[in-house]
Amino acid sequence: MADIAKALPLKRSSVQAAHAQIKKHVHRTPVLTSTTLSELASTPQTPETLVGTPFEGQTPARPKINFFFKCENYQRIGAFKIRGAFHALSRLDKEELAKGVVTHSSGNHAQALALAARTYGITAHIVMPTISTPSKIAATKGYGAKVYFSGSTSEEREAVLNEVIEVTGAILVHPYDHPDIILGQGTMALELEEQYAEMIREDPSLSIYYQKDKAINGHTDDTNGAHEPGSPYLSAVIAPIGGGGMLSGIATALHPTPTHVFGAEPSFQGADDARRGLAANERITSVKTLTIADGLRTPVGSIPWAIISDKSKCRGIFAVTEEQILAAMKLVLERMKVFVEPSAVVGLAVALFDEEFRGLVEREGGVEGWDVGVVLSGGNTTVEAVGKMFGVGDVKGGRLEGKLGMNGEKTAENVAG
Amino acid sequence: MADIAKALPLKRSSVQAAHAQIKKHVHRTPVLTSTTLSELASTPQTPETLVGTPFEGQTPARPKINFFFKCENYQRIGAFKIRGAFHALSRLDKEELAKGVVTHSSGNHAQALALAARTYGITAHIVMPTISTPSKIAATKGYGAKVYFSGSTSEEREAVLNEVIEVTGAILVHPYDHPDIILGQGTMALELEEQYAEMIREDPSLSIYYQKDKAINGHTDDTNGAHEPGSPYLSAVIAPIGGGGMLSGIATALHPTPTHVFGAEPSFQGADDARRGLAANERITSVKTLTIADGLRTPVGSIPWAIISDKSKCRGIFAVTEEQILAAMKLVLERMKVFVEPSAVVGLAVALFDEEFRGLVEREGGVEGWDVGVVLSGGNTTVEAVGKMFGVGDVKGGRLEGKLGMNGEKTAENVAG
Structure with missing residues (x-):
């Protein structure tokens, strides 16, 4: 890749510069909402559901969560990775490119x-x-x-x-452990916050806390200059973490804004290396897992680690089980009618099932709740693979079905941003 | 249902009246394009692919086809049926409703x-x-x-x-054999033509034949008053037919416009009753089929039949095999990343695989080609059902993979209308 010493500094303005470079090559992927999934996330889990989990015996949290899905499965090549690749190439000079x-x-x-x-x-x-x-x-x-x-x-x-x-x-282009890649992936966060603001201005009722003809209750960002004064913003963005290029890019892009950034990863066979590393205060450099979220089997890289282990940039990482990933994926396919790969839904799974995250939203979001951006990172799987994942006996749907039963309407309400 | 004698006449203005009634209750579902699928449809099939089909030995057609997908899988309840239901209720008086x-x-x-x-x-x-x-x-x-x-x-x-x-x-509301239902389902055609025109005006390159700063080559509709003068319009719309409520509604809505309307149905176990009925010049009233397109197992109703057997309203009906339905479904899920049920893709399957239809587009569309609206009618299936459909050995993917190999890019380019 381009000499790391020549890389742009890891801050929001560099992500903006990266966006200007790659804009013409990448899709501004749509942002979708789903009444069904937001209602589901805003319904407490049953105490029975928590039996056998680390949250057994706790009172289920009562968060209010309103989703905005950034659909990178509709990106070119079917996943966000194209952003980093284009940005990496844009940083090479003619001589380097020729190699x-x-x-x-x-x-x-x-x-x-x-x-x-x-x-x-x-x-x-x-x-x-x-x-x-x-x-x-x-x-x-x-x-x-x-x-x-x-x-x-x-x-x-x-x-x-x-x-x-x-x-x-030839010049090596690393999949995640380089500022050029990180800044490239971070561009999706700029689009998401812009699309969110556009959507809310056009239809304030899409937000959980916007009140028409009033200031957005405490949710306008007029303090730090990252946004226009009075601009509506997301309470949080949650994104998957494997090697960490995307999550650290998002954290870099949103650092000076009031939007909190969270990471999500699978727990299967120790795939939650980032979460465990944060707990131990040391990066874990080797992971051997066969989680179905196959895009997230990699341990976090050193440069992404430096960013996501900074609490002011990334507030926390949560891990979900294989069953929770499958349950979230089933919801996105069947209810939102959006085709995604398993790695794409770990953020949604955290918001639906992780009581620690849900408790945090309840405490901090209060009666108003949180508008939460969720990155659906890619859609590159096959119908045959889906068939295997949801083979008879593989899915524990009981809890899920129970929760869905509370929901009247079976539809995705899609709003293109 | 409301007395048939009091129903609105089966013409475009009645569909417009129906739309005004139901608009507030239904989604204006998105219209998506897909470069990948349009390129695929515009690539001739190989002679080998046609072996064993009715088209064996023919020179494969070379149509130019550019798709606009009307995504009724994103409709409320996950399918177009909500349109007819709301319209049927809007036609009942207070006393009737009370029952x-x-x-x-x-x-x-x-x-x-x-x-x-x-x-x-x-x-x-x-x-x-x-x-x-x-x-x-x-x-x-x-x-x-x-x-x-x-x-x-x-x-x-x-x-x-x-x-x-x-x-x-209680008042009976038939699923398809009543003008109120037909006019309700037809409303999707009004949205589709409007969304198409908006999309082309905003980005003329989305059309296969629009030429910027010129009149749309012979494709402006300024003859019959259905559209504004100079309005761009689709060459054709193709939609699934089971009981025929939707197809006859679309045909009614578009009758006075230059857009051709076609129907698509499965051939398995005689499910192609509409096609066979047209050939025999007599409606077939009984069908027993277990086609995977389970929404299309019904024989066409008497009122829809009167409309679709009128060549000036519906130009033809084509039938596709189970394998072709699965191949089309695989493409929509994996390439467009849109989750649909098997019944939804029969129109796409016709455009991809039926040499009669493809030959017609080649002849009439010529070097410019056709912009074709395809109705994706619903998305109510499950991941488990998808798993069964694409179980090992069930799909004959050879032909499909071969065709896909010609295509560089693996992505859906989505444009919300």
Whole structure:
């Protein structure tokens, strides 16, 4: 990548500069609301649901939560990764670009870099494990990338990667551990806050706390200059964390604003490395998990860690179980009718099921509640994979169905931002 | 229902009147475009793909097709049926309303009538087969309806229905065979043509034939007064047909415009009753099919038949196989990231796979091609059902994958209308 010493500083104005660079290449993805899901999140869990969880015996929280979903599954290549890839390329000079770019990835970053490179008219070299699914290999090749195969261990991968770099001189583009990537991913937060403000100005009833013809109750940001005076803003944004490029980018973009930033990750087989690292006050550098949220199996990188471990930038990280991820995914597919991958819904799962987060919203949001931005990060899965995930006996739907029963209407109310 | 003799005449102005009545109760559902799917439809099928089909040995057609998807899966209750239900109730007088309403349905019409009745503050009585899926029974009860159970034969159903009517005096609301329903469903066509015109005016490049700063090549409608002079219009709209309420409503709404209307239905086990009826010049009144497009298992009703068998209103009906429906559904879910039920995609399947339709577009659309409105009628299915549909060995994806391989980019480009 571009020399880290030349990178823009990790602050909001740099995210704004990144946005100006990549705007023409990425979609301004829609922001959707859902009455059904917001009502669901605003209904207390039953005490029975909490049995067997860390929250057993507690009085269920009564938060008021109103969702705004930033739908990066509608982004180019079907996921947010294209933002960072385009920004990384925009930071290379002509000479560097001429060498081509290289990365190892079997997922969305591979396709993102391939598409960005094609757009720049340069070569992308992608190292993928031999065992990658054929459709992902085909998709990456479909964007014109040169694909190299390696074994599955990180040593085998590094060996092939280094060989490619030696032979081609291509510039490495890391999937998350670089300021250029972080600033690129953070651009979604700028769009989300802008779209939110537009939506609320057009239809104040979309907000849980906006009162027409009055100042927004304590929710106008006229203190720090990040927004126009009187601009409505989200109480919080919650986003998935794997390597941490996206979450740290969002935290960087929103740092000077009053919007709180939270992270969400799976807990399965220790995938909650960021949460555990924060508790231990030390970054965890190795994780081995097969969580269904396959985009979030990576431990958090060192530069993202420096950002998300700063409480003033990221207020907390919460972890959810595989069952909670599946329950959230079922809701997004069946109720919102939006097709997402499992990694995309961990933020929603936290808002629906994590009593610590829900208690926090109850305490701080009070009777008014919180407008919460939730990042749906991508939609790259298949109908066959969905079939396997929801195979008979895999889903514990009891709790979910019970909660849904309280809800009259079965619909997504979509508002494009 | 309201006395048929008092119904509005089956013409465009009545659909406009219906729209004025129901507007406040229904969503103006979004219209989405997809570069990927339009490119796919504009790529000829391979001769190998046509082996074993009625088109074997023909030269594959080379149509240019540009899709505009009317997403009624984002409608209230998750399907278009709410339009007809609200319109039917709006046509009842106070005395009639006081008696309550009744229907038999195990599907979207049940939930639509239940929600509309609740909104009007009256009782909906719904007769459902005992074997209905528990989630549909729960959803219908969730809207406040009184549910009655019957056996599965039409005699058993009728018996319970008549009993309910006798005891309660409730007014029957038929799912499709009544002008009030037809005019209600037709309202989606008015929105679609309006949204299309708005979208093209804002971004002419969304149209396949609009040329900026020029008249739209032969595609302005300034002849018959249905549109403003110079208004851009769709070449065609294609919609699913089961009982025919929706298709006949659309045909009625668009009759005086230059937009051609087509119907699409499954062929499995004779579900293509409308197509076969047109060929035989006689309505087929009985069908027994278990097509996965479960909303389209019904034979076409007598009033819809009178409309769709009028060539000047509906130009033709095409039928697709179960495999083609699954292939189209896979595309909408995985590429557009939009969650739909199998019945919703039969129109898309026709545009992608039916050589007769594709040949017609090639002939009439020529080098410019056609902007085609496709109705995605609903999204009420479950992840478990999707899992079953796409279980290993069920999908013949070879042809599909081959075609997709030609396409670089894996994304939906969504434009809200």
